[in-house]
Amino acid sequence: MSKVVHEFTTTIPEWKPYVKPLDLAEASAEQLEALKVTPSNTKVSDYVLVLAHDVETLTHRSPLFNGVMYNRGGLSRAEREIGAVGASIVNRCIYCAAVHAGRYNQITKDETVIAAIFADGVDAEMEPRLKAIFDFAVKLSKCPSDADASDMQSLVDAGLGKDEILDLILSSSLFGWANRLMHTLGEPVGE
């Protein structure tokens, strides 16, 4: 029997929307373009089909999302995932946390950091550079943001370059956006 997942996990749940996803048969040309639906690619997740109801933001969201998480240079992919996880912990987005914690583990082949974060939340212990990154993501994700000049200085002291700090700001903030969609428009369901 399937049930709603309330605890953090790296097992990716299924996402069940509270609203009706767009019916592809009723999609406009603009929606199909934003969804990148072609005759050979008709597989679109329910999440993206829900977002397709607002095509004027979805059109830009997908390239923006990919750029923030995967573009070249700057902060490492693994550390960007920690920015995403920090936000998802604050906003308790079980689904986003599962996906991005899983990616961190996959990239680093190390499960101890995520295990510590899932066990101890914002107080998790980890090596100093990662801790500065995680703390900054957590504080920026509060409402209002709780990040201050000393948190910024901690990033510099931990050895982050300005280009890396910018990428951390972007990945943490991006999940302030993603969590507010994923966690509020549907729920994570597991076996």
Add this chain to the structure above:
Amino acid sequence: MADNKDVIAAIVGIEPGSALAEVVVGRADIMALTQQTHDGALTPVEPGGLSHAERAALACRIAKINDDKDFEEHFEALLDKAGASGATARIADIWFDGGSDARIKALIRHVDLVAHAPKDATRRDIELLQEAGLTDADIVRLSELVAFVSYQIRVAAGLRLMRGLA
């Protein structure tokens, strides 16, 4: 009012040629997409059931909830530009809960919740919007508005802190 060509650059005060400008130019594509999403969320060509004035007024609340005066002023200017009626402009008043208008009341309740404490949102919160007469498409439009503005405010907050770096 912040220059609508790049709201974040105007609000943070990223001076051309400054050290911060040099860093940000490395992610110029992201900043441009951010601005395009701002326009898509605040002044869409097809606004559906959420007018430009209502979007600006709700965004103003989000700025206030985030204690961000610069964004508050920016969205107030958008509200003026949209030519909002008194009733719509009142949505921006953080002490106003929608009064006797069930639809406005539901919009305000949801925006305040998702801006401030998205972790507390449940299925019931979406049902309340549906019961107030919002279509599913408008619920998604409203959600993108809160989610995007929350993102944009955080990017600017981080960049303001970077401005202080040597």
